[in-house]
Amino acid sequence: MPAIIENVISLFIIILVGVYGNKKNIITEEINKALINILIQIALPFMILSSFIYTYDDAIKSNVTKTFYYTIIAYVIMIITSYIMLLPIKNDKKIILHFANIFTNTGYVGFPILNSIYGPEGVIYGSIFNMFFVILLWTYGIILFKGSLERKKLKSELKKILLNPSIIAVCIGIIIMMFDLQLPNALLSSIKNIGSITGPLSMIIIGVILSNTKIKKYIGDWTLYYGVTIKLIIIPTIMYLFSLVIGVSSKPITTIIIMSALPAAAMTAILAESFNKEKEYAAVIVSVTTLLSLITLTILLKFIL
Template sequence: MEVSVIIESVISLFIIILVGVYGSKKKIITAETNKKLVDILIQIALPFMIVSSFIYTYDPTIKSNVIKTFYYCILAYILMILISHLLLLPVKSDRKIILHFANVFVNTGYVGFPILNSIYGAEGVIYGSIFNMFFVILVWTYGLILFKGNFDKKELKEELKKILLNPSIIAVCVGIMIMIFDIQLPGALISSVEAIGNITGPLSMIIIGVILADVKIKKYLRDWTIYYGVATKLIIIPAIIYLISLLIGDSSKAINTVVIMSAMPASAMTSILAESFDKKKEYAAVVVSVTTLLSLITVTILLKIIM
């Protein structure tokens, strides 16, 4: 079951990417239009997707595992950051920023959730939502600092204010309130939130397709950092995290979910932020696309080992 879901998810991603390529080639989506699509994605679609990920019915057992998932997620992100930093020491300049971001921030929403749902059902999605919560917090703090660089004291204060008021961070806070107080939302509101959130995946892939339309693939076939980065992201880091999970001695759905999510391909945000900050945007689009394609093999192998 899980293998077919992985295949379908990956194929679906690339079909939507091809739509973006088509839109760019036919001048339907220009560079200026693509920048506006990025704004719609980050400011509107993504926050709604985050809120919708918290709208579930929580029983006492799941609530207990959710707490464990918090600790496992923190450990996983610390490990991903440290391992990635060490492994990428040979890589220089903006390529290192792109690869490090790709290693730490994975495709939770559009690939991770369907796979978790096929294996563990709604319970897996709940644990995945916790992982996604840390993703959101870190992407707009640590991830933003990676792309923007160091801030002076005044600038840092302003950036922190922007981060706290970021729609995605606000969405996380709303989601946590829904979870803690078990708030029951009206059916019409839930449907609207989910409908808007559901455009996040397709929209992000279309944006990547537009960027890829102008990518000279041959230029990257001789770039060793692509091969090294992909191996680091899809094989080395997930393998280390899985081995550590064995040492912990917990084989629960909570820890397995964290291991599975850490093995997902690079997040579309890798390409989106590269586009926003004009840092190797073609390189970033290639990294996202290649890791997504090859995850068809690597995630399937991981699932066979875990299951």
Template sequence: MNLSVITESVFTLFFIILVGVYGNRKKIITAQINKGLIDILIQIALPFMIFASFLFTYDESIKTNVIKTLYYSIAAYIIMVAASHLLLLPIKNDKKIILHFANVFVNTGYVGFPILNSIYGSEGIVYGSIFNMFFVILVWTYGIILYKGDFNKKELGLEIRKILLNPSIIAVCLGLMIMISGIQLPGVILSSVRNIGSITGTLSMLIIGTILSEVKIKNYVKDWTIYYGIVTKLIIIPMIIYFFSILIDESSKSINTVIIMAAMPASAMTSILAEQYNKEKDYAAVIVSVTTLLSLVTVTLFLKVIL
């Protein structure tokens, strides 16, 4: 893998983030417009990108790696949850909830998929989609429990329904069906699906730029937990998972994809749920914004280690 290509891809994304910042400062991308962009990304562009990633010729090694990615993703989430609990013992109150959620739930959609696409192309998106499937399942169960405390029976049923109807989960299921059955779609459909999915990266970075421009980071400059949380999220936990891959003596696109995803910044859901449940919402916005900004550097360095 040409590392200069990776660096160029990451900083291209960074440039688009700056355009998002400019758009917000000039009131071109307002809060209402940004909400609409997020809906387009989550409900349309990202599912199309995921589905499109399954629409190419597979060999047996790729199908084997899909199965491996299932196991590696489960192991990664177990490691992230356990490591985060131990590392965050010094943190108290709601800040601990924010940081733990941020450690476990990474930004697969806005940042992870565009970077995977630039490194491994469609094959990387396939493996990333498997990792993202567990993200969707866990964020609406374990993630909600972290913020809310628990579920009653009725709420649990509603959340399970949300998971099953999530566009990204549906896209993965349809993609797997296409992959297993070997169905060939007409060229016009292939082209349409890929064109819609191709806007994911640009749209994601514009959204992040808009979010970044709204956060008053200077109010948290003296808060040591911010710095501790950033180091934990972007360096320590990804390195633990990387050392796990060394321990099992595995080096493949499937496990590298899981490691790369684990190195992504905090998910935007960290901030969204913090606001919904009124738990340190400004603090959560800072964690999401700063980890996103710094990840453009840490992920680039991390890729040089694992690739």
């Protein structure tokens, strides 16, 4: 357990580097957007791919299948819990909070934490969760903000899903794992090295996001506290209790619990800005859940590991 806490503290220190970089105008908003593109389009897919390039036994291959089922159940639980808990909220803030509850920060926070706890095996299970994240983001997520998804745009959204670098990485990775393909050492080393920048890069990006958020404006807003409580405490607790009820304790189920307990995805703020729905509020939700998750995740890990 001390090693896990050390890893979380290490991630937090790197976040502070991001804050420093932004305050000193070394990492501007434009540079941060470029870093996000590098992370999502290059580093993260390579990290996912590298996690599959190992020799795994049949038990781990079986766990990959189980992770599919657990992930579907997890998203159903998150959607239903969030919908019921947010009934008291009626305006656009409800859309932001519901989206934030369902779509967690798998890329910036999830994978670095899973990698520090379980290594490549954890990243594999996390990548299955992330695959459903991408699929739901460009369907259910867009419907939340737009109110519907036109047939004309359905084809383009499906194309986005299929061509998403992380989805492509998962598909290639599963093929490599199932057929036990051996890659040349030079290629293998390159894939691992590029993927290894995911953790530090994501924490620096979070630091920049945190340093730009004006939290003071929303200190008196009860929906902020209510939403954060649902996101970081109630949903992970329900997920943990569900695992106890079904009597399953394994790396796949623990991975799913961790992924559901992560802070709100950065896409919460990005889509809020795109659709002009409480964009400042969305940025605050992302920042506050990210900051507080360092505490809530550490406590959760003590219970489930």
